[in-house]
Amino acid sequence: MQSNEIALSTHDPELDALVRRALMLAESATAPRTRTAYRACWRDFESWCAAHRLVSLPCEAATLALCVSHLSGHLAISTIAQRLAAIAKAHRSAGFESPARAHLVREVLKGARRVLGVAPRSKDPLLVANIRRIVANCPASVLGIRDRALVLCGFAMGSRRSELADLNVGDLSWTESGVVITWRGSKTDQEHAGHKTAIPFGTEEDVCPVRALRAWLDQAGISEGEGTVFRAVDRHGHISEKGLYPGSIARILKRASRRAGLDDKNIAGHSLRSGMATQSAMNGASERSIAQVTQHKSMRVLRRYIRDGGSFHDNASGRLGL
Numbered sequence: 001m002q003s004n005e006i007a008l009s010t011h012d013p014e015l016d017a018l019v020r021r022a023l024m025l026a027e028s029a030t031a032p033r034t035r036t037a038y039r040a041c042w043r044d045f046e047s048w049c050a051a052h053r054l055v056s057l058p059c060e061a062a063t064l065a066l067c068v069s070h071l072s073g074h075l076a077i078s079t080i081a082q083r084l085a086a087i088a089k090a091h092r093s094a095g096f097e098s099p100a101r102a103h104l105v106r107e108v109l110k111g112a113r114r115v116l117g118v119a120p121r122s123k124d125p126l127l128v129a130n131i132r133r134i135v136a137n138c139p140a141s142v143l144g145i146r147d148r149a150l151v152l153c154g155f156a157m158g159s160r161r162s163e164l165a166d167l168n169v170g171d172l173s174w175t176e177s178g179v180v181i182t183w184r185g186s187k188t189d190q191e192h193a194g195h196k197t198a199i200p201f202g203t204e205e206d207v208c209p210v211r212a213l214r215a216w217l218d219q220a221g222i223s224e225g226e227g228t229v230f231r232a233v234d235r236h237g238h239i240s241e242k243g244l245y246p247g248s249i250a251r252i253l254k255r256a257s258r259r260a261g262l263d264d265k266n267i268a269g270h271s272l273r274s275g276m277a278t279q280s281a282m283n284g285a286s287e288r289s290i291a292q293v294t295q296h297k298s299m300r301v302l303r304r305y306i307r308d309g310g311s312f313h314d315n316a317s318g319r320l321g322l
Contacts, residue, residue: 033162033246041086057094059087061102068105072112080112123268125275126253127282130262131155135207137260142219142237147256149216150230150249151272152209156199157181158276158294161246161269167229169222177201178210183295197293277302 045067049056054063064087071080084105088098099105126134134151138144154164163183173180178200202208217223220231220239228243244252250269257264273294280290287302296302 037082038086038089041083042090045083045087058091058096059099061099061104064099064102065104065108068108068112072116077113077116080109084109123271123274124266125278126155126257126267126271127275127279130257130260130275132207133260133262134256135212138256139259142239143233145212145216145219146230146233147252149209149212150252151256152207152212153199154249154253154269154272155276156209157197158273158290160273161249164230164249164269165228165244165246169217169226169229172213172229174214179213195295 046056048054048067048070049059049063052066054066056063064084068080068084071083075083084100088100091098131151135148138148138151150164153159157163159167167181168184171182171184173182178198181197181199183195183197199209201210205211213229217229222229222231227241230244230249231242232240232244232248234240246269253269253271254264254267257267277290277294277296280293287299290296291299291302294302
């Protein structure tokens with residue numbers, strides 16, 4: 001899926017170096033995790049085409065329409081949209097027009113949206129009561145200290161799984177009031193402009209994210225300049241030198257929730273982020289102050305959390321006098 005639009009060869013070493021750099025920069029226009037997801041989507045599409053003796057590159061609009069019909073039987077609309085984006089990217093990179101733009105494909109996708117619906121399958125937000133319960137049931141082991149810091153910091157930061165996984169010790173700045181985190185890249189900051197999030201000390205020591213973070217770093221022996229903050233811990237308490245994968249954060253949170261006696265079926269890594277926004281809204285925080293922490297670029301998405309959180313607090317039906 002690499003672009004071949006600059007795939008030329010010259011006898012000038014300087015120009016050849018510029019060609020290689022241009023290709024590298026073009027590849028870097030897409031986030032690494034997006035590229036990985038696109039490659040997996042493209043492999044699946046190639047396999048599906050091969051199984052039905054259809055041409056994948058370039059594929060006809062009818063082929064892609066049939067693929068959308070196939071996918072609509074077992075995937076969500078958002079996942080199908082990602083598949084189409086990957087297929088479109090592969091075609092553009094190879095110098096072909098995207099078949100996803102064809103009228104037939106758009107109509108089949110439109111029909112799939114009507115049949116399947118487009119409402120996101122949201123996970124349950126974890127609110128303060130849940131967080132307290134989870135933290136209280138973390139064991140007094142290295143694993144428990146890591147889980148406690150991960151849960152409290154993830155909640156206070158309103159961060160995504162990928163941001164928690166990529167958090168580096170060098171991104172932490174300790175002050176008398178708490179810790180300031182410099183985010184150097186995220187889903188909505190692909191160009192690494194960076195932003196800062198200040199996490200103040202909590203009023204209660206046992207649920208203070210700053211103290212929990214400090215306790216984990218001290219327990220793990222992780223000091224400034226020594227890589228990622230949150231790392232894997234095996235059953236013997238040995239701490240890995242490598243950071244957690246984003247996907248493992250959901251598993252850690254589910255396990256911590258089960259320890260606390262919570263139903264983890266609809267809990268995921270995103271439950272910390274949505275919980276922070278929901279709880280803040282319930283406590284009267286403004287959209288602006290919540291977005292400053294979560295770095296939501298879409299107020300529509302943020303307001304979905306806020307509506308959920310404020311559904312009983314600012315409710316016209318509750319003022320009917322019934």
